[in-house]
Amino acid sequence: MELNSKIPPGPLAEKWDQHKFDIKLVNPANKRKYSVIVVGSGLAGASAAATLSELGYAVKCFCFQDSPRRAHSIAAQGGINAAKNYQNDGDSVFRLFYDTLKGGDFRSREANSYRLAQLSVNIIDQCVAQGVPFAREYGGHLANRSFGGAQVSRTFYARGQTGQQLLLGAYQALEKQIAKGLVTMYPRTEMLDLVMIDGRARGIVVRNLITGKIESHAADAVVLATGGYSNVFYLSTNARGCNATAIWRAYKRGAAFANPCYTQIHPTCIPVSGDYQSKLTLMSESLRNDGRVWVPKAKGDKRPPNEIPPAERDYYLERKYPAFGNLGPRDITSRAAKEVCDEGRGVGETGRGVYLDFADAIKRLGAQTITERYGNLFEMYERITDENPYKVPMRIYPAPHYTMGGLWVDYNLMTTIPGLYALGEANFSDHGANRLGASALMQGLADGYFVIPYTIGDYLARGGINAVNTDMPEFRNTEREIAERTSKLLSIDGKRTVDSIHRELGHIMWDYCGMSRNDAGLRKALELIPQLRDEFWKDVNVPGSDAELNQALEKAGRVSDFLELGELMVRDALNRTESCGAHFREESQTPDGEALRDDEHFAYVAAWEYAGANAAPILNKEPLEFESIHLSQRNYK
Amino acid sequence: MNLKLHVWRQPSAKDTGRIESYEARDVSPDMSFLEMLDVVNEELIVAGKRPIAFDHDCREGICGSCGMMINGVAHGPQKATAACQLHMRTFKDGDEIVIEPWRARAFPIIKDLVVDRSAFDRIIQRGGYVSVNTGGAPDGNDILIGKSSADHAMDAAACIGCGACVAACPNASSSLFTGAKITHLGKLPQGQPERDRRVIGMVEQMDIEGFGNCSWFGECQEACPKEISIDVIKQMNRDYVAASARASSNE
Amino acid sequence: MNQVTRFWRSTIGRKIVMAVTGIIGIGFLLAHITGNLLAFKGPDAINSYSHFLHGPGAELLWAARVVLIVALILHVAAAYSLTQQSHAARPDGYTKRVPQASTLASRFMRWGGVLLLVFIVYHILHFTTGTFHPGGEYVEGDVYHNVVQAFHVWWVAVFYMVSMVFLGLHLYHGAWSSARTLSITGDSPHPLKHQLSVAIAVVVWLGFTLVPLGVLLGWIG
Structure with a gap:
């Protein structure tokens, strides 16, 4: 497989402008003759669908939720980064770019990260124009805060609901186009396969989740904006419906899957409380601005937190990373929590938790200020745990949150399949091995509003796209395969529920391919996952029929894909014997336990190619070349 | 704790629905309301019955997917709380809970507790x-x-x-x-x-x-x-x- | 579509009509009470007020009657059609529904309204036309006599006093909700507060109850 990243030549700061000039344009009168399918209606999908239709393309947009407004982007709390430098604190496009690259441990593509930083400023302007109610200062100017380890205040926010407000902005833009009849929306519709004709992506096969009907849709290009795959861990901060089916089926049709092992574990989530638990709730990272993280110095200290005197507390982040303290990057902070819990110093009933303590901040700033800053988060915490964080320190623990890996895309966001694009969390390109806080929203919107509208035109304008229709055998055959797969799932009639198998997969992934990984564990997972997959196909119980709303069937399809994707993640983690960003290989660490990169051997993107059901996937490498910066070892001490 | 649920079951928009009763056993007070339903559904599946369909997604009170009448109150008894954030500690052992879908002509029922x-x-x-x-927006600070x-x-x-x-x-x-x-x-x-x-x-x-x-x-x-x-x-x-x-x- | 038709067809348009006509009604009721209370000053005061209305003030009276009748018809027509629409909006009710915030008054607006309509008809037949006047003879122009005679019949007095409780309830919700429908109140951190409408409801209820109660207890007549 040839991986041509199509990075434009020229100086870093001019690449995107030059590229926009070089790529072909579609004649405005011809745009309506081209059709584009957008799968997913989150920040990337909704913004892409709206913008493409504004340009004149005939757009169909699909989501599995009952309304595009419910995509999981809505749950992002903290904010969105932009290199506006409104605070005059030394921010710039280059600084945001450098922070992104460094935060990602130099495993992202330089040109993509730079473009992302460039576009960040346009995003804010666009969202303001849409009426997104960003926080404002008394003078009427946009407010900023610093976030997730950044040394500048570049994060824009709308209370603790930034993702919601940005998504509603994109959703409203989308509804505006739907009202004009320029986008056809298909809610409660799930993509189950990609259809290829003459080596190009030409459509999708979907299931109408209400009637169960399998339908085909043809188009000139297909855009996947279907989010990440953290739910492979079963418990994650993702919504229950988040799944990898669209990108996984695209992978099986020939799209390379890049860096699947890069999964971000968010440090501030509410710990697991029991087996029934269905998801983990994230507490905004902004809490670390005022909260202090600690555990007891002594192992197995079961005293209530307020009875442990300061001298017997270990503020381990402040101790280990004096420069950044409690505000270090997510991967480092998460791993530090795991370490202290592994030492037996974790708190709470399960021992898998650390304290996030606001007592000092309340003393310093007053409860009033803390309420203003975090009131709704405190309420949410109390609602879930029945503990009052004004009086008792919060308990937090890391949880799977975001996947930096995804479909391999070139600079145009096109996958290795011509005509198939991947946007937002579904692709791999901008965050490297670890994503900065408040950068996911930025990437989703950059891809959707400002990248794909240009780059898709280049593909369409180059021609060679023949007329197709859904009666062609490629569509019919794919529909048949889907129907067969569905009836297989329904006919097994075994003993195990889909959730129980999913939960077991989650345990395997968390134990062996979670916050830290080692050779033996990964090899063990490589044995366990196929066994579990066999068990799934032999003993799963999916009740109901395929001709109705059948949530168990939906889940079964998604879990069957997670059972395959999980194995690829493990393979990738096993291959990458270095530590980088969120991928921590125990074999590769500095003497004091920090991640140790191996630039000589691993400065590449691992793009895995499907080789058939019974063959090992093929590893392709895209070397990462850095023209503008030199690689340094991350140091947050 | 153990609870008795009275749940609206309706196979599809065309069918007529009715209330059916289920036991929810060994419910932990730390469970969310939807997790309690998950557990009931797991038992239903194992017993060869159809699980209760209900909309849900983020389970942190922001996506707006979930929603049901719980004992005659939308999203249940706790104020300012979506059903997914309602926890079982709000109930006590032996409680009976009536669960119904949103009812409005403009929100036709699709199945069980799922409405359109x-x-x-x-x-x-x-x-x-x-x-x-998209494009051509003025600088964000131009609009004060x-x-x-x-x-x-x-x-x-x-x-x-x-x-x-x-x-x-x-x-x-x-x-x-x-x-x-x-x-x-x-x-x-x-x-x-x-x-x-x-x-x-x-x-x-x-x-x-x-x-x-x-x-x-x-x-x-x-x-x-x-x-x-x-x-x-x-x-x-x-x-x-x-x-x-x-x-x-x-x- | 004609803007007036569109306005009437919209739910908000009809609510506005209800609010405006309701406020006209409240204005009338307050004037009515002022007149009634003259009964406490004796026959001359109230009868001369009546003679004024039927003599020199007749044009004013008729103008008021026309406005009130039009207001009443619009109020009832809007209420009827909105009620039909609300019922259609939820064809299948809940097995169980527990009100959380709504007042009894708000939930009794429709039945209370019907009851008040019946009362109004009875009241006009009773005191305006004298068609139905139990307990004695209706004397055209002698308001004092008619009132005293009517409320000496205990069940008439009770019927009036009970009806006034419903009127008070109707106004308690109606005054508050009209003000909100017309958006003549400011935003509030506690928008469910009803202070002004409590005052109006109490004044109207008390004002109208005093006369039959006064007759019954012998303060009047």
Whole structure:
């Protein structure tokens, strides 16, 4: 497989402008003759669908939720980064770019990260124009805060609901186009396969989740904006419906899957409380601005937190990373929590938790200020745990949150399949091995509003796209395969529920391919996952029929894909014997336990190619070349 | 604790539904309400029965997917809380819980507790946006917005579109939902040029969809997981009258 | 579509009509009470007020009657059609529904309204036309006599006093909700507060109850 990243030549700061000039344009009168399918209606999908239709393309947009407004982007709390430098604190496009690259441990593509930083400023302007109610200062100017380890205040926010407000902005833009009849929306519709004709992506096969009907849709290009795959861990901060089916089926049709092992574990989530638990709730990272993280110095200290005197507390982040303290990057902070819990110093009933303590901040700033800053988060915490964080320190623990890996895309966001694009969390390109806080929203919107509208035109304008229709055998055959797969799932009639198998997969992934990984564990997972997959196909119980709303069937399809994707993640983690960003290989660490990169051997993107059901996937490498910066070892001490 | 559930079961839109009863055993007080339903569903599947269908997704109270009448109260007994954030410690051992779908002509039942809320999307389509295409937006700080206007707009914009307001309203009115969007955009300078068109269009659509009128019962505000104030309905009325007056003077 | 038609067809338009006509009604009731209370000053005061209305003030009276009748018809027509629409908006009710915030008054607006309509008809037949006047003879123009005679019949007095409780309830919710429908109140952190409408409801209820109660207890007549 040839991986041509199509990075434009020229100086870093001019690449995107030059590229926009070089790529072909579609004649405005011809745009309506081209059709584009957008799968997913989150920040990337909704913004892409709206913008493409504004340009004149005939757009169909699909989501599995009952309304595009419910995509999981809505749950992002903290904010969105932009290199506006409104605070005059030394921010710039280059600084945001450098922070992104460094935060990602130099495993992202330089040109993509730079473009992302460039576009960040346009995003804010666009969202303001849409009426997104960003926080404002008394003078009427946009407010900023610093976030997730950044040394500048570049994060824009709308209370603790930034993702919601940005998504509603994109959703409203989308509804505006739907009202004009320029986008056809298909809610409660799930993509189950990609259809290829003459080596190009030409459509999708979907299931109408209400009637169960399998339908085909043809188009000139297909855009996947279907989010990440953290739910492979079963418990994650993702919504229950988040799944990898669209990108996984695209992978099986020939799209390379890049860096699947890069999964971000968010440090501030509410710990697991029991087996029934269905998801983990994230507490905004902004809490670390005022909260202090600690555990007891002594192992197995079961005293209530307020009875442990300061001298017997270990503020381990402040101790280990004096420069950044409690505000270090997510991967480092998460791993530090795991370490202290592994030492037996974790708190709470399960021992898998650390304290996030606001007592000092309340003393310093007053409860009033803390309420203003975090009131709704405190309420949410109390609602879930029945503990009052004004009086008792919060308990937090890391949880799977975001996947930096995804479909391999070139600079145009096109996958290795011509005509198939991947946007937002579904692709791999901008965050490297670890994503900065408040950068996911930025990437989703950059891809959707400002990248794909240009780059898709280049593909369409180059021609060679023949007329197709859904009666062609490629569509019919794919529909048949889907129907067969569905009836297989329904006919097994075994003993195990889909959730129980999913939960077991989650345990395997968390134990062996979670916050830290080692050779033996990964090899063990490589044995366990196929066994579990066999068990799934032999003993799963999916009740109901395929001709109705059948949530168990939906889940079964998604879990069957997670059972395959999980194995690829493990393979990738096993291959990458270095530590980088969120991928921590125990074999590769500095003497004091920090991640140790191996630039000589691993400065590449691992793009895995499907080789058939019974063959090992093929590893392709895209070397990462850095023209503008030199690689340094991350140091947050 | 052990509970008895009385759940509305309806195989599809065409079928007639009825209440069926289930035991929920060994429920932990730390479970969320939906996790309790997950556990009941797991048992139903193992017993060869059909699990209870209900909409849910983020399970952190923001996506607006979930929603059901729990003992006659939209989203259940805890104020400002969506069903997914309701925890079982609100109940006690031996409680009986009646669970029903949202009921409104504009929200037809799809299955069990799942209803079709696409009417909300169609209301937004009639003007719940600012008509600005991508590109060409001025700098974010070129439009100055006072903190209190921004805060007011945000209060209204917090709506998650769950439909609890409709479900709780004795008239099945969607005024809180519609008023929230009108208020969000109406408080901001970006929303001014289309303000009249927006309110007339959205109110008309709300009526076309078959929602009832607002009688100021105040139930919607009480049911709203985001505590949106019925002041937004007042704003909608005011805008509607002003827009109607301007429209007729232009006739 | 004609703007007036569109306005009437919209739920908000009809609510506005209800609010405006309701406020006209409240204005009338307050004037009515002022007149009634003249009964405490004796026959001359109230009868001369009546003679004024039927003599020099007749044009004013008729103008008021026309406005009130039109207001009443619009109020009832809007209420009827909105009620029909609300019922249609939820064809299948809940097995269980527990009101959380709504007042009894708000939930009794429709039935209370019907009851008040019946009362109004009875009241006009009783005191305006004298068609139905139990307990004695109706004397055209002698308001004091008619009132005293009527309320000496205990069940008539009770019927009036009970009806006034419903009127008070109707106004308690109606005054508050009209003000909100017309958006003539400011935004409030506690928008469910009803202070002004409590005052109006109490004044109207008490004002109208005093006369039959006064007759019954012998303060009047």
